[in-house]
Structures are given as C-alpha cells and as structure tokens.
Amino acid sequence: MHTNYHDNLCSNYELVIIGGGCSGLSLASSLCRLATQPEHVPRTLIIEPRSCYTDDRSWCFWEAGVNAGQTDQKSADLVARSWQAWQFSSGSERHLQSSASGWKYHYVPAIRFYDQMEKQIARNQNITLLKGTHVMDVNPADHHIEVVFESGPSGAINEPRKVAAKQIVDTRIPKNVDVSSALLKQVFFGFEVNLDGPHQLDDVARVMEDMRVDDEGFMFDYVLPLNRNSLLVEFTRFSGKSLPPESLRNDALKSVRRVCGDLEFQVVREEFGVIPMGLSSHVLSTDPRWIHTGLGVGAARPSTGYAFKRIQRWAERCAKGVLCDGTGRGFQPDSGLLMWMDRVFLRAIAGNPAIAPQLFMSLARDVSPDSLLRFLTDRPSPRDLIAVMLALPKLPLIRCALAELYARMRTANRIQSWHAFL
Numbered sequence: 001m002h003t004n005y006h007d008n009l010c011s012n013y014e015l016v017i018i019g020g021g022c023s024g025l026s027l028a029s030s031l032c033r034l035a036t037q038p039e040h041v042p043r044t045l046i047i048e049p050r051s052c053y054t055d056d057r058s059w060c061f062w063e064a065g066v067n068a069g070q071t072d073q074k075s076a077d078l079v080a081r082s083w084q085a086w087q088f089s090s091g092s093e094r095h096l097q098s099s100a101s102g103w104k105y106h107y108v109p110a111i112r113f114y115d116q117m118e119k120q121i122a123r124n125q126n127i128t129l130l131k132g133t134h135v136m137d138v139n140p141a142d143h144h145i146e147v148v149f150e151s152g153p154s155g156a157i158n159e160p161r162k163v164a165a166k167q168i169v170d171t172r173i174p175k176n177v178d179v180s181s182a183l184l185k186q187v188f189f190g191f192e193v194n195l196d197g198p199h200q201l202d203d204v205a206r207v208m209e210d211m212r213v214d215d216e217g218f219m220f221d222y223v224l225p226l227n228r229n230s231l232l233v234e235f236t237r238f239s240g241k242s243l244p245p246e247s248l249r250n251d252a253l254k255s256v257r258r259v260c261g262d263l264e265f266q267v268v269r270e271e272f273g274v275i276p277m278g279l280s281s282h283v284l285s286t287d288p289r290w291i292h293t294g295l296g297v298g299a300a301r302p303s304t305g306y307a308f309k310r311i312q313r314w315a316e317r318c319a320k321g322v323l324c325d326g327t328g329r330g331f332q333p334d335s336g337l338l339m340w341m342d343r344v345f346l347r348a349i350a351g352n353p354a355i356a357p358q359l360f361m362s363l364a365r366d367v368s369p370d371s372l373l374r375f376l377t378d379r380p381s382p383r384d385l386i387a388v389m390l391a392l393p394k395l396p397l398i399r400c401a402l403a404e405l406y407a408r409m410r411t412a413n414r415i416q417s418w419h420a421f422l
C-alpha cells in the first residue's frame with residue numbers, strides 16, 4: 001500500500017491533494033479510473049490527518065435507474081443497500097413515493113468507500129496517500145506552491161516537512177469561510193442499531209419522518225431499515241444557531257426508542273455532523289494553482305445538504321481537466337435560478353421554521369416523484385422548476401423572494417461602491 005510512505009516522499013509533485021476525505025479520495029479515484037494508462041496519472045500526494053479510516057458516516061443519494069440511462073458503475077460498487085420507495089411524513093400526513101423511471105435511494109457505508117478508494121489508489125504507483133499527517137501551511141511561490149506538513153499525533157514534537165507542488169486541491173474548509181454564517185445549519189446525530197427481533201417497518205427509506213417544530217425550530221427523524229434486524233435512525237435539526245451535534249444525542253436516542261418500540265436494541269455505530277445550508281461566502285481563489293473544494297465551497301446543495309453525488313460529479317470533471325490539460329477544476333456553482341430558489345426556500349424556513357413541514361409536504365404531495373428528484377439532484381428541467389414553484393405556498397415565499405432580491409441588490413450596490421472607491 002502506498003500509505004504512510006514517509007521515507008519515500010519525493011520533493012516535487014504535480015498535484016497535492018489536501019485532505020483524504022470524500023472529495024480528495026474521489027478525485028484520486030477518478031484520476032485512476034479515467035487515465036488511459038496508470039502512468040498517465042500525474043505524480044500526486046494526498047495528505048490526510050487520520051491514521052486510519054473508520055465507519056464514521058454513511059452517504060445516501062438518489063440516482064436515476066437503467067430506464068433513465070444513467071446508472072453509474074462506480075456508485076454501484078459502493079452501494080450496500082438501495083430502496084425503491086421513500087417517504088415524507090408530518091403529523092398524520094404521509095407521502096410514499098417511488099419513481100416511474102427507476103430512480104433509487106442508495107446507501108454507501110463510509111468504510112466501504114474508504115476501503116475501495118485506498119485499494120484503488122494503492123494500485124497506482126503515481127499516487128501516494130500519506131495518512132496521520134496534516135498540512136500546516138501553504139505558500140505559493142513563483143514556480144511552485146510549497147506545502148508544509150507534519151506527521152504524527154498533534155501535540156508531539158515533530159519535524160515539519162515540505163514538498164513543492166505544481167497545483168493543489170484543498171478540501172479543507174477555507175479559513176475565510178464562516179460556516180456559522182450559513183442561513184441554516186443541518187445538525188444531526190444518529191445511531192445504527194441492531195435489534196433483538198425483526199422490526200415491522202416496510203422496506204422504505206424514511207427520508208423526512210415526523211417533521212415537526214418546537215421552540216428551537218424545525219426537526220425530523222431519518223430512518224433507514226438496513227435489514228430486518230438493523231436500522232439507522234438519525235435526529236436532524238435545521239438551525240439558524242450553531243449547535244454542537246452532541247447536544248442532539250438524547251433526542252436521537254429518543255427517536256431510536258420511538259422507532260424500535262418494544263424491541264431491545266444495541267448501538268453498533270454513531271454518526272453526526274453539521275452541514276452548512278446556504279453559505280453566503282464565495283471563495284475566490286487568488287491563485288489559479290490553488291483550487292478549493294468540498295463542503296466549504298458549495299459541495300452541499302444549499303436546500304438539502306446532500307453532497308455526495310455532487311462531489312462525485314466535481315471529481316470527475318476535475319480529473320478530466322488534470323488529465324487533459326494539466327489543470328484541475330473547482331466546484332461549479334449551481335445555476336442562478338436554482339441558487340435563488342434555494343435561498344428563498346432557506347430564508348422562508350429560517351424566518352419561520354413553523355412553515356417547514358408544510359413546504360416539504362407540499363413538494364412531496366404535489367410534485368411528481370421524478371420531477372422532484374431531478375430538482376433535488378440539481379438537474380431540473382424548466383417544467384420541473386415550474387412544478388416545484390406551483391406546489392409551494394405562495395404568500396410566504398413571495399415575501400422571502402422579495403427579501404432575497406433586496407439582499408442581492410444591497411450586496412450588488414456594496415460591491416459597486418467598493419469598485420468605485422477602489
């Protein structure tokens with residue numbers, strides 16, 4: 001394995017990837033997959049602080065089926081479980097959906113992803129994955145970018161090392177991005193549990209179960225029946241405030257107890273996180289050789305927090321750029337209309353969390369599953385967009401649309417006056 005190759009490091013790399021998480025490993029994997037010959041992959045170093053990967057999360061996403069002609073072999077190898085039906089519920093109302101053209105909701109356990117990526121990278125002599133190491137500094141110079149890093153446990157006295165890179169792809173949250181400034185934060189805490197007996201749930205992914213509101217805002221459960229005797233149950237809040245995920249542990253346990261009913265359960269795994277929804281900052285790289293990507297620069301869809309498939313699409317595009325003309329690509333922004341709709345939607349929930357269940361339930365009730373899925377996975381047709389707009393309650397959204405327009409005009413005016421001033 002080309003891991004922890006501390007003594008065999010070169011002094012120069014064509015590409016240094018900072019962070020061997022979802023984005024970094026996906027890029028390396030796309031480079032391996034898309035290169036016509038393994039030796040065509042540029043000499044690449046991935047620097048990752050973790051010394052070993054654990055099953056720290058699960059990635060779920062919708063994907064079009066064979067009928068829609070978009071099955072992705074790479075995802076198929078990673079997927080451990082798929083559902084053909086999914087459900088939204090609030091109070092006594094529930095909407096069970098499935099797709100006419102074969103869309104499925106897929107589940108990828110992180111450890112399967114990390115294992116496969118590591119194996120694929122290890123087969124390519126040109127890529128080194130350096131684990132247990134974190135980047136301390138990045139210094140652009142005229143002919144290269146210097147990357148300073150340190151191996152070993154943080155706090156120990158370790159000698160910093162340096163390599164020179166032609167370009168870097170940086171997957172850390174950039175220093176000038178303030179996650180707490182996101183309109184909403186999706187905060188969640190979940191448990192994978194084994195049950196003492198079979199549960200009675202249908203084979204349906206409950207993607208937004210029991211949407212409800214309390215003094216702290218909008219919340220729901222997320223319930224995946226992994227098999228007859230095991231479940232993933234997460235408790236999620238959309239919060240304007242920055243909440244530590246740990247503060248949701250008890251609520252998550254209550255959700256597990258509610259879902260399991262009389263069955264005894266054992267917790268086999270925990271997962272938690274905070275996903276920024278509607279980050280206002282844009283990272284304009286001052287150096288084209290230093291590409292920022294990942295959650296801090298728009299990897300997550302603002303209105304849903306889903307990021308995995310978007311990261312796969314970016315990785316493929318970036319790898320093609322590296323292989324074709326030697327230049328990586330940053331994250332492509334969503335279309336102006338989609339961004340605007342997402343911000344109006346988030347603004348409506350942030351301003352009045354009580355409306356959130358009604359907004360999501362209207363979409364589930366009044367938009368056809370295929371249209372809704374194309375919208376949620378960033379590929380809506382004009383017809384899908386109209387269907388989404390027509391389904392949503394008008395008055396609160398018009399108010400938020402005007403507020404968003406006003407906010408945009410103020411930002412544009414501020415930028416103009418700065419330009420005039422400069």
Ligand SMILES: Cc1cc2nc3c(=O)[nH]c(=O)nc-3n(C[C@H](O)[C@H](O)[C@H](O)COP(=O)(O)OP(=O)(O)OC[C@H]3O[C@@H](n4cnc5c(N)ncnc54)[C@H](O)[C@@H]3O)c2cc1C
Nearest residue numbers: 019020021022023057059060134135273294295306307308
């Ligand atoms: C628990 C959890 C569940 C999620 N579930 C879903 C889901 O179901 N569907 C979905 O679409 N999205 C999901 N997401 C959102 C998103 O897909 C993930 O957060 C994804 O991992 C983001 O990829 P990334 O590369 O931006 O960040 P990461 O995967 O976190 O990678 C960033 C990497 O940078 C490394 N790093 C940090 N500091 C340094 C340093 N100084 N030097 C070098 N490296 C450094 C980190 O160790 C990390 O490996 C989930 C997120 C979490 C946290």
